[in-house]
Amino acid sequence: MAKLPRVPKGVLPKAPRVPPPPQLKPFSPRPAQSQPGPPTLEDRSVPRTTAQRVWDERPKAADFRRLSPEEMKAPQHVARVQRWRQWPLMICGIAAFGMGLYAVQMYVSLTQEPEGVEVPEDLSDRFDSEAEGYDEKVDLAETMLRVSARRKEMARKARGHVLEVAVGTGRNIPYYPTKQCATVTLLDSSAPMLAVAKRKWKDTHPEYFSRVFFKQQSAIDPITPPYGAQDGYDTILQTMGLCSTPEPVKLLHSLEAATKEDGGQILLLEHGKSHYEWLNDILDKTAPNHALTHGCWWNKDIGKIVEESGLEVVDIKRYNFGTTWWVELKARKGMRKQLVERVEEEMGVGKAPTAQSRSWWSVWR
Incomplete structure (x- = not known):
């Protein structure tokens, strides 16, 4: 039986080289950070509201005990503390404004004497007209x-x-x-x-x-x-x-x-x-x-x-x-x-x- 001629080496295509699979590193817990890191897989699985995220980023007492003086002077940490200082001031300001406005309205309404009107002792009929908005x-x-x-x-x-x-x-x-x-x-x-x-x-x-x-x-x-x-x-x-x-x-x-x-x-x-x-x-x-x-x-x-x-x-x-x-x-x-x-x-x-x-x-x- 006649033998087939060999194919020259340069004619056959080379097989593609497959890279080896990446080796997974052993899991190790993430060290504590002074600043909040990227959300983990567990965090992504549970939807959080904006208020919850802001609350989680608040400065904690443990941060001040753990951080060094240089880290506490870092611009990012100083900005976060200043941002959280604004909330109490804003809440107190709104409360003070509301109380002041209410006090002024009450003072104006109560210091106006009813002129030419004799106020009876029994005023129970006033409640009939104020029932819905009382x-x-x-x-x-x-x-x-x-x-x-x-x-x-x-x-x-x-x-x-x-x-x-x-x-x-x-x-x-x-x-x-x-x-x-x-x-x-x-x-x-x-x-x-x-x-x-x-x-x-x-x-x-x-x-x-x-x-x-x-x-x-x-x-x-x-x-x-x-x-x-x-x-x-x-x-x-x-x-x-x-x-x-x-x-x-x-x-x-x-x-x-x-x-x-x-x-x-x-x-x-x-x-x-x-x-x-x-x-x-x-x-x-x-x-x-x-x-x-x-x-x-x-x-x-x-x-x-x-x-x-x-x-x-x-x-x-x-x-x-x-x-x-x-x-x-x-x-x-x-x-x-x-x-x-x-x-x-x-x-x-x-x-x-x-x-x-x-x-x-x-x-x-």
């Missing part, structure tokens, strides 16, 4: 004076059958511990205010809506407890209610008549006179205009009102130069029965029928 009007003031925190603290004490008087738009509703409450009765004389409170309760505690009752009446009138609480309410709450009633002592007696004598509690959060006479002079001067605008007299002596009522005082605390009063009261033994009998006598309940008031069927006896 929360927005008082939010800033109550936050700055920590009244909202006091509301939350007081509402947490509610238990058993609960009555809240002067509920207004229901500013205490978000803080109610519904698991501690058998029933809740919300009472106010203003129908528009009560409508806002009803809507707020339905949005906040929809699962508890079947055990809450809404009553439109004055708290001075007799208050009928719900079924199961014939002995009275276990807890009665009132926040900023004595300032808007012309008969505060009679109101406290009405609350006492509705309170359970054994273990019942009356909790009040009110604003009134201060510890200081100079502040009381300001409150007295601005009270008529404030009452004409907001419907409440904020210069009442809460301590004197409580003393005249004769209720048993459990605790009294005062905040905000003494103008915010926290009062815990207790019903007196035997007074509930006396007050109920007195009210029934004034209303003519239980009297024997007279000759003029006999029914038509009495002649057949």
Whole structure:
């Protein structure tokens, strides 16, 4: 068999040279750095917001202990520290501007005396027109004076059958511990205010809506407890209610008549006179205009009102130069029965029928 001729060496193409695979270096933890390094694979897997990234880049106390004096003088480190110093200054500046603006507005509105207008003692009708925008009007003031925190603290004490008087738009509703409450009765004389409170309760505690009752009446009138609480309410709450009633002592007696004598509690959060006479002079001067605008007299002596009522005082605390009063009261033994009998006598309940008031069927006896 004939042999095939060999192919010359220069004719065949050379095979491409394949580079060897790269050798992986053993993993070693990254040393601590004074400046944040590039994001790792783990960081890339978890999305972070801009605020989180900025917060992670903040100067830490460990950086100042670890860095040398030369590193602390580095332009990058100095720029980072200066950038973070701007945040507290900016926040304090905005807060100071807001407080100053609020103080100026309050001063201008309160120092304007109502000319030619006689301010009545009872201004409860003012709440009907302010119901829808009331929360927005008082939010800033109550936050700055920590009244909202006091509301939350007081509402947490509610238990058993609960009555809240002067509920207004229901500013205490978000803080109610519904698991501690058998029933809740919300009472106010203003129908528009009560409508806002009803809507707020339905949005906040929809699962508890079947055990809450809404009553439109004055708290001075007799208050009928719900079924199961014939002995009275276990807890009665009132926040900023004595300032808007012309008969505060009679109101406290009405609350006492509705309170359970054994273990019942009356909790009040009110604003009134201060510890200081100079502040009381300001409150007295601005009270008529404030009452004409907001419907409440904020210069009442809460301590004197409580003393005249004769209720048993459990605790009294005062905040905000003494103008915010926290009062815990207790019903007196035997007074509930006396007050109920007195009210029934004034209303003519239980009297024997007279000759003029006999029914038509009495002649057949």
